[in-house]
Amino acid sequence: MPPRPAVLTKRTLDKDLAKITHAEDVAKHVLRRLVAPGLGLIFVGLTMIFAGVYVFDRPGAVLIVAAAALAGYMAMNIGANDVTNNVGAAVGARAMTMGQALVIAAVFEVLGATIGGGEVVKTISSNIVDAVQVPQAMLGWIMMAALMAAALWINLATWMNAPVSTTHAIVGAVIGAGISAVGTEPVNWRVMLEITSSWITSPLIGGLIAAGLLYLVKTLIIYRDDKVAAARRWVPVLVAVMAGGFMAYMVLQLSPVGRFPSLTIILIGIGLGLVTWLAARPLVFAQARDLENRNSSLRVLFRLPLIGSAALLSFAHGANDVSNAVGPLSAIVHSVGIGFGSDGSVGHPPLWVMLIGAFGISVGLLLFGPRLIRLVGEEITKLNPMRAYCVALSTAFTVIVASWLGLPVSTTHIAVGAVFGVGFFREWYTRRSKRRIAYIRRKAESFDIDEPEEPNIHERRRRYLVRRSHFMTIVAAWIITVPVSATLAAAIYWAMFALFV
Numbered sequence: 085m086p087p088r089p090a091v092l093t094k095r096t097l098d099k100d101l102a103k104i105t106h107a108e109d110v111a112k113h114v115l116r117r118l119v120a121p122g123l124g125l126i127f128v129g130l131t132m133i134f135a136g137v138y139v140f141d142r143p144g145a146v147l148i149v150a151a152a153a154l155a156g157y158m159a160m161n162i163g164a165n166d167v168t169n170n171v172g173a174a175v176g177a178r179a180m181t182m183g184q185a186l187v188i189a190a191v192f193e194v195l196g197a198t199i200g201g202g203e204v205v206k207t208i209s210s211n212i213v214d215a216v217q218v219p220q221a222m223l224g225w226i227m228m229a230a231l232m233a234a235a236l237w238i239n240l241a242t243w244m245n246a247p248v249s250t251t252h253a254i255v256g257a258v259i260g261a262g263i264s265a266v267g268t269e270p271v272n273w274r275v276m277l278e279i280t281s282s283w284i285t286s287p288l289i290g291g292l293i294a295a296g297l298l299y300l301v302k303t304l305i306i307y308r309d310d311k312v313a314a315a316r317r318w319v320p321v322l323v324a325v326m327a328g329g330f331m332a333y334m335v336l337q338l339s340p341v342g343r344f345p346s347l348t349i350i351l352i353g354i355g356l357g358l359v360t361w362l363a364a365r366p367l368v369f370a371q372a373r374d375l376e377n378r379n380s381s382l383r384v385l386f387r388l389p390l391i392g393s394a395a396l397l398s399f400a401h402g403a404n405d406v407s408n409a410v411g412p413l414s415a416i417v418h419s420v421g422i423g424f425g426s427d428g429s430v431g432h433p434p435l436w437v438m439l440i441g442a443f444g445i446s447v448g449l450l451l452f453g454p455r456l457i458r459l460v461g462e463e464i465t466k467l468n469p470m471r472a473y474c475v476a477l478s479t480a481f482t483v484i485v486a487s488w489l490g491l492p493v494s495t496t497h498i499a500v501g502a503v504f505g506v507g508f509f510r511e512w513y514t515r516r517s518k519r520r521i522a523y524i525r526r527k528a529e530s531f532d533i534d535e536p537e538e539p540n541i542h543e544r545r546r547r548y549l550v551r552r553s554h555f556m557t558i559v560a561a562w563i564i565t566v567p568v569s570a571t572l573a574a575a576i577y578w579a580m581f582a583l584f585v
Contacts, residue, residue, distance in 0.1 A: 189446075
């Protein structure tokens with residue numbers, strides 16, 4: 085048999101090598117998708133070890149370690165689904181990169197959870213279902229079922245690219261598991277009424293504040309003949325308001341109750357605001373040097389305030405929404421008498437409990453957050469730095485006030501409500517604002533261009549600045565979250581009760 089030609093052998097070898105290379109590429113692609121879940125599983129394992137260090141010699145240690153694993157899993161889901169609202173606007177406005185946004189959000193989430201998260205944790209852990217009326221052994225299983233149900237629902241929602249409310253999920257799950265276990269009597273319906281009313285009002289408030297801020301920005305800066313000069317005057321004021329409000333909140337959180345009267349706290353906030361205004365003026369003036377009198381120049385001047393407001397919102401979210409992960413864990417820890425006062429009252433949870441929630445949120449954000457960041461920041465309505473600043477600041481202030489009052493509001497609702505508020509306000513302002521119309525006419529005369537004709541009704545609908553499809557999808561996800569999580573928690577409780585009790 086004659087030998088095969090060398091050229092044919094080389095071609096066959098090249099084809100085989102190409103197939104091997106293709107198989108390696110496919111394997112790398114598949115394995116790359118498993119990296120994030122693998123790291124998440126490692127974090128859950130480390131959470132169990134971390135909790136075990138504190139409770140290994142205490143009664144109920146096995147239950148607490150298992151609950152800590154579920155709390156870590158829940159916290160990662162919050163980071164993946166909920167924290168996207170904090171930095172989505174800044175990323176959508178291209179004021180920061182995805183990597184910068186993830187790092188800033190992770191750091192300030194930890195700070196907010198550990199410094200300001202205690203009050204809302206108390207609400208979730210003991211005020212929704214009265215811990216006094218529930219047997220201690222049963223309370224642990226109720227909270228375990230609530231954690232598992234809420235985490236599974238949020239995980240599914242994240243996979244479907246739906247920014248649902250993690251607060252709705254955990255509150256609904258606690259109610260469902262509690263009613264399944266002991267009926268409706270231990271449920272504190274007054275607290276539930278306060279919480280649900282805040283769910284309705286908070287997105288409206290967030291949207292109104294964001295629209296009001298955008299109105300001020302358009303009136304004082306954008307539709308002025310000298311935009312850069314107006315920005316030099318007002319951007320430092322906006323930064324000062326942000327810093328002053330944040331400082332007032334920090335004093336409230338860090339000082340003993342009753343240490344400072346309300347007037348003193350307000351004066352402290354005003355004082356820091358003035359200092360910030362003095363410091364911000366030279367920075368803004370330096371940035372404004374040599375900028376042209378165009379809207380694109382305002383993007384540069386609003387970049388720093390937007391980054392600051394995103395950091396502030398991350399802090400506020402950590403202070404409010406860490407309770408969704410560690411509130412049930414805190415109740416379980418309290419049920420076995422670990423880490424609380426000797427009188428049995430539910431006070432601030434132990435620091436190690438708060439750290440599990442804080443770092444879990446940050447890990448979930450870093451591993452799984454970018455998908456929904458793009459949805460909130462880019463696909464609902466178009467955001468530039470000015471609009472994104474209004475969204476972030478209004479959301480941060482609304483969440484901060486709610487955290488101060490101990491109300492577990494939905495950061496998702498407020499942030500998305502603010503985004504919709506900005507979008508709907510732009511639709512109204514574009515058609516109705518006399519200032520804008522006069523400004524456009526002056527520009528048209530100075531540049532000798534024709535004014536655009538008023539579009540007909542079909543063209544006007546095509547030009548809507550808010551995507552109605554996203555609005556309806558997100559609202560539908562909000563509506564079904566409570567009943568789904570409650571039903572799932574009830575089913576999980578009965579399964580746990582049948583298997584382990």
